[in-house]
Amino acid sequence: MAFESLSEKFQSIFKKMKKEDKLTEANMTAAIKEIRIALLEADVNYKVVKAFTEDVKEKALGQDVLLKVNPSEMLIKICHDELVELLGADNTAINYAKGGPTVIMMVGLQGSGKTTTTGKIALLHKNKLNKKVLVAGLDVYRPAAIDQLGQIAEQVGVDFFQMGTDVDPVIIAEKAKEKAVAEHYDLLILDTAGRLQIDEKLMDELKNINKKVHPEEVLLLVDAMAGQDAVNVANVFNADLRLTGVVMSKLDGDAKGGAALSIKYLTGLPIKFAGVGEKMEALDIFYPDRMADRILGMGDIVSLVEKAQEVVDQKTAEREANKMMKGDFTLEDMLKQMKMIKKMGSISSIAKMIPGMPNITDEQQAKAEKELKIFEAIINSMTPYERRHPEILKYSQKNRIAKGCGLTNADINRVIRRFEQSKETMKQLNRYQKSGKFPNGGGFPGGK
Amino acid sequence: MGLFAFLKKKFSGKKEEKTEKYEKAMAKSRAAFADKLEALSKRYSSVNEEYFEELEQILIEADVGVSLTIKLVEDLLNKSDEENIKEPEKINELLIDEMFVSYVEGGASIINEIKFVDEGPTVLLVEGVNGVGKTTSIAKLAHRYIKQGKKVMLVAGDTFRAGASEQLTIWANRLNCPIVVGKPGGDPAAVCFDGARYAKQNNIDLMIVDTAGRLQNKANLMAELAKMRRVIEKEIPGAPHETFLIIDATTGQNGVEQAKAFKEVSNLTGIVITKMDGTSKGGIILSIRDELGVPVRFIGLGEKMDDLEEFDLDQYLHGLLLGESNG
Numbered sequence: 001m002a003f004e005s006l007s008e009k010f011q012s013i014f015k016k017m018k019k020e021d022k023l024t025e026a027n028m029t030a031a032i033k034e035i036r037i038a039l040l041e042a043d044v045n046y047k048v049v050k051a052f053t054e055d056v057k058e059k060a061l062g063q064d065v066l067l068k069v070n071p072s073e074m075l076i077k078i079c080h081d082e083l084v085e086l087l088g089a090d091n092t093a094i095n096y097a098k099g100g101p102t103v104i105m106m107v108g109l110q111g112s113g114k115t116t117t118t119g120k121i122a123l124l125h126k127n128k129l130n131k132k133v134l135v136a137g138l139d140v141y142r143p144a145a146i147d148q149l150g151q152i153a154e155q156v157g158v159d160f161f162q163m164g165t166d167v168d169p170v171i172i173a174e175k176a177k178e179k180a181v182a183e184h185y186d187l188l189i190l191d192t193a194g195r196l197q198i199d200e201k202l203m204d205e206l207k208n209i210n211k212k213v214h215p216e217e218v219l220l221l222v223d224a225m226a227g228q229d230a231v232n233v234a235n236v237f238n239a240d241l242r243l244t245g246v247v248m249s250k251l252d253g254d255a256k257g258g259a260a261l262s263i264k265y266l267t268g269l270p271i272k273f274a275g276v277g278e279k280m281e282a283l284d285i286f287y288p289d290r291m292a293d294r295i296l297g298m299g300d301i302v303s304l305v306e307k308a309q310e311v312v313d314q315k316t317a318e319r320e321a322n323k324m325m326k327g328d329f330t331l332e333d334m335l336k337q338m339k340m341i342k343k344m345g346s347i348s349s350i351a352k353m354i355p356g357m358p359n360i361t362d363e364q365q366a367k368a369e370k371e372l373k374i375f376e377a378i379i380n381s382m383t384p385y386e387r388r389h390p391e392i393l394k395y396s397q398k399n400r401i402a403k404g405c406g407l408t409n410a411d412i413n414r415v416i417r418r419f420e421q422s423k424e425t426m427k428q429l430n431r432y433q434k435s436g437k438f439p440n441g442g443g444f445p446g447g448k
Numbered sequence: 449m450g451l452f453a454f455l456k457k458k459f460s461g462k463k464e465e466k467t468e469k470y471e472k473a474m475a476k477s478r479a480a481f482a483d484k485l486e487a488l489s490k491r492y493s494s495v496n497e498e499y500f501e502e503l504e505q506i507l508i509e510a511d512v513g514v515s516l517t518i519k520l521v522e523d524l525l526n527k528s529d530e531e532n533i534k535e536p537e538k539i540n541e542l543l544i545d546e547m548f549v550s551y552v553e554g555g556a557s558i559i560n561e562i563k564f565v566d567e568g569p570t571v572l573l574v575e576g577v578n579g580v581g582k583t584t585s586i587a588k589l590a591h592r593y594i595k596q597g598k599k600v601m602l603v604a605g606d607t608f609r610a611g612a613s614e615q616l617t618i619w620a621n622r623l624n625c626p627i628v629v630g631k632p633g634g635d636p637a638a639v640c641f642d643g644a645r646y647a648k649q650n651n652i653d654l655m656i657v658d659t660a661g662r663l664q665n666k667a668n669l670m671a672e673l674a675k676m677r678r679v680i681e682k683e684i685p686g687a688p689h690e691t692f693l694i695i696d697a698t699t700g701q702n703g704v705e706q707a708k709a710f711k712e713v714s715n716l717t718g719i720v721i722t723k724m725d726g727t728s729k730g731g732i733i734l735s736i737r738d739e740l741g742v743p744v745r746f747i748g749l750g751e752k753m754d755d756l757e758e759f760d761l762d763q764y765l766h767g768l769l770l771g772e773s774n775g
Contacts, residue, residue, distance in 0.1 A: 043700030111579025143618035148611025227700030
């Protein structure tokens with residue numbers, strides 16, 4: 001332990017000497033190059049790589065470099081987090097119709113996996129969500145495409161609608177929807193023919209289907225192996241059909257799938273599902289962190305930096321706990337705590353889902369937030385010395401602070417009173433712990 | 449001799465008779481590459497760092513491999529510095545020489561057409577990952593050789609995917625050629641066995657075997673291909689005589705991995721690039737040749753039976769690099 005902290009000290013001196021305790025334009029160059037190549041090799045579109053690495057550079061500039069890692073490693077971690085953030089989306093759930101059947105239209109290039117994925121989505125809804133599902137074969141061009149869908153429908157046990165190959169797909173779509181409405185289906189999936197985005201005639205056909213049946217979801221299938229051109233495909237389909245999401249297929253292969261990043265970056269479309277095998281069950285939700293690992297690689301570096309980060313977080317926590325226990329608790333510490341609690345307030349929605357957890361009402365949360373604002377305003381209007389020693393505050397000083405933050409002396413007194421209460425609680429806790437009476441005494445980091 | 453000179457000489461005064469479709473598809477490649485190069489050289493009077501950056505972009509966006517691109521551009525940068533070459537046109541010519549001269553040298557010896565054996569049926573095995581267009585390519589190849597007067601049969605070796613056998617059967621009916629089909633979910637090697645027997649008994653000239661799409665990282669499925677080969681070989685010594693890997697032109701860097709993995713389990717004799725009628729870049733053609741030396745034999749340009757063309761490397765490079773106006 002002692003050796004460790006000594007070596008840390010050396011490292012930090014070394015970093016300071018090389019001026020590498022912060023990320024700079026110069027010390028990022030090598031890592032940016034490495035990241036660029038990794039992204040390009042993952043088939044991320046050239047223009048997206050350029051814009052994305054610029055974003056990362058801008059974001060990283062001036063950030064602290066953790067002990068035990070070098071600037072390159074730090075940057076790679078920042079890049080990874082950026083990727084996760086970028087690939088993620090809130091709206092990945094299927095947008096179900098309010099009344100009547102929900103219609104999903106599957107579109108994409110030839111061989112991207114529309115028919116297989118239609119079967120997978122049908123199975124998911126039938127088994128996991130208990131929905132009544134109808135799938136319709138609109139691919140009148142590829143020989144036996146409708147046969148293929150029929151076999152898949154039988155395999156997953158959902159109903160199948162077709163009108164052969166001599167009928168206009170627009171009419172098949174309309175008839176399928178009529179049937180879905182009349183027979184109270186929950187979900188209708190339209191399996192369209194594969195087409196190139198430059199094939200105007202076939203793109204018009206899709207536009208017509210779109211206009212006639214108004215699908216809730218228009219999902220573009222994107223092959224994980226797709227190259228640089230994937231963004232053009234997505235852009236044209238999106239412009240013509242207003243896509244609602246993307247499904248990545250063949251992610252069980254060893255292609256990196258950089259198209260996912262390109263498309264998300266340029267269109268903002270959420271990636272709703274991931275195809276991970278040929279079996280009908282092989283449909284997964286999309287995990288942004290896994291995709292980020294896959295596209296960027298360098299997972300070992302990312303976890304190295306994560307470890308270093310954990311150590312830092314733990315050390316900060318230990319230091320703060322020690323400080324509180326000793327009664328060295330200042331107004332600044334209290335503000336920090338309140339901010340942390342506020343952060344947790346945003347997860348009140350999650351808390352609601354845990355059985356037995358008291359609900360935090362919106363009202364309560366609003367009140368807490370208001371209080372925090374008052375606290376912050378008052379503390380910010382104090383001098384650093386006053387923040388650490390609020391007991392010295394006299395009437396004239398309080399007046400000055402009140403003016404500074406636009407509040408009253410009474411508000412300031414209230415804050416100080418609460419602070420004294422908290423401080424007293426801390427001291428009590430400390431006494432309990434020392435006397436061994438505190439039930440969880442051993443668990444406090446400061447007690448060791 | 450530089451490549452430009454070579455190509456100009458080879459194609460001088462020669463009006464190529466190519467179908468409209470081929471010209472159209474190739475025109476797209478040109479737009480993606482030759483035109484971009486030319487447009488770039490016109491925007492700069494002398495090369496600088498930005499010029500090389502844009503050059504890099506053109507190459508990568510054509511799905512030319514990343515490492516190859518970076519190496520090429522760095523070499524050019526050095527050469528430009530050392531020999532004080534600043535004219536954009538000169539730099540582009542250097543790039544093209546560097547990139548393609550090895551292809552042209554090897555290009556002459558390639559025979560696109562299937563090599564038929566003197567005795568007994570010639571067997572062509574068709575492989576590839578899922579959704580690249582194997583079945584459609586088989587139909588096109590069958591059509592090509594039926595037109596040439598060969599007795600062609602199909603073997604529906606994809607017993608796995610729903611509708612695969614039906615798809616091939618529809619093509620067989622349209623082409624009016626025999627087909628051997630197995631049980632759904634059955635052993636594809638057994639279908640190969642039946643197919644080979646049929647081919648021998650019926651004096652078939654060309655037996656084309658379809659296989660299920662498989663991602664190259666699935667070891668057991670790759671092993672299945674080896675088994676199919678063994679069974680065919682047992683019935684028809686020396687077969688399969690030709691093994692084609694089908695690759696989708698829109699594939700990115702993974703295309704090379706596919707070719708490597710399939711080459712390991714099969715003796716690949718050729719590659720067919722499909723969907724070249726898209727906004728094709730076809731940079732993949734060069735990457736694959738560069739790393740594996742397996743020639744591209746045909747390219748697919750659409751969904752109809754006739755939409756298959758022999759791949760002529762010199763012609764392709766000529767179109768790619770010189771464009772129509774310079775030809």
